[in-house]
Amino acid sequence: MTAATAPVARRVEHVMGLPIGLALRGRHAAGPAADAAWAAVLASLREADRVFSTYRADSVVRRIDRGELGLDDAPAEVHEVLAIAARAARTTDGAFSVWRDGRLDPSGVVKGWAVQRASALLRDLPDTDVCLSAGGDLVAWSDTVPWHVGIEDPRDPTRLVATVPVTDGAVASSGTAHRGAHLVDARTGAAPTGIAGVTVLAGSLTDADVDATAAYALGRDALSWLRRRVGRTGLVVWADGTAAPFGEALGRSPA
Template sequence: MLIDEQPRTRWPDTSAFRNRRPDLRLGNRRHQVDPASATQGRIALQHTVRTATAEYTLLLNAPEWLGRRGVGEALRDSVAELRAIDLTYGPNRPESLVSKLRREEISPESYPPLADLVDRCAAMRAATDGWFDAWAVPGGFDPGGLLGGWAVERAAARLRAAGVHDYAVLTGADLVVRGRAPHGGPWRVAVHHPTAPDHAPLVLEMTDGAVGTSGVTGRQGHVVDPHTGEPATQLAAATVVGPDLAVADAYATALYAAGPTGLAWFRGNSDYRALFAHRH
């Protein structure tokens, strides 16, 4: 097992909030915003939405000047983005843009967001020495290894555009956070050991960053070794932290497939760190 306790996401060492319970627990639903916990001048709100492929939880710590109506509109806009991505880019939907791209009915340049998605997959293939390869999946191009993180980042961008700059958006064992939690301190994120839930969690205090995880869904063979086409078997789980969830997700998927070889990607000046890389 690898544990790196100094990932390069930005969170302050704020002693005044060290004794608080975690605000978020990755991999389960034991996170909850108490509206009464919001500091003066803030509105705390939590909402969970399920699309056809995933469940998302959004926790907002919004400025009071937005008003309840403004906060509700920001939330609806963000949720609409998540639903639209599920419908428009889901590789399992025959009429999605990804499926049409596979059938060569369209080119990536036909839709700027699709071009961005393809470019990100190509960049991560290069960054991981081919261990993340959206083109080496049975059936053709499949961006699933970073699609969820990409969706969360786009939904988060909608929140910021609406004036909400303090939030957390989670899906499964992945999350992105920004700003402060409703209690006024950094978001306290409990990252549980991926295969030993009885171990004490590693608690991160985060104000800007993402956590991406691969291998804890319980699905066997969900990550394929792109070099052999066989299910990856070296690791039981991999967790990566860094600034962007789509990138962290892709790194976690690639690390899960590559095993210890992939740890080389996080040395030097990388903004991303492997938090867990646990063998079977």
């Protein structure tokens, strides 16, 4: 059996309000080691949800909003996420922000950060290709054949606008196709105009997720901003349906 035809074992669980999927291919695609690693991944993501959820009344984030916990007393992971958000805010001149109407909403950072952190728990599976996804974003690596990742058309999610091979890295997309108009330019409080979706490939899902969200918030300035981001590649789809790649060329999906 070749790597290209090796069976893929898949697991799915709902955590952080998202479908979390794990695909494994190779020596530990199934068995006790894979089961233990998957359990550890889920435990890590549930802990992130306990700290950062904006829907749980008992989360650290909601306790900060209610004034029950000061930022100085928040756990280290909160400060790590806020530092990532602060860098994104600086590079976008404030278009990206985790503060809205005086409340903390770190959703634009947490998903990618939490999944990237949890993926480290899968690195100890030898001779095994890994793809860990969360709501469509993913981090993956392979010592055999690449994982082929489809990029949805943000105007019609039943279509793919491109496919990309991933051997060690992450892919994240930002837009309103699945969740409606929930993204805004923090400088104006209004939804960005002229843009339908952004997909970013980077070395980590933390970077890919933040940059995709930040670029979308910049609207018509997304492409010029992304072209200045080192080590990034991907695709911007404008509101009129035209697509603009940046970085290395993307593989086109079959017609």
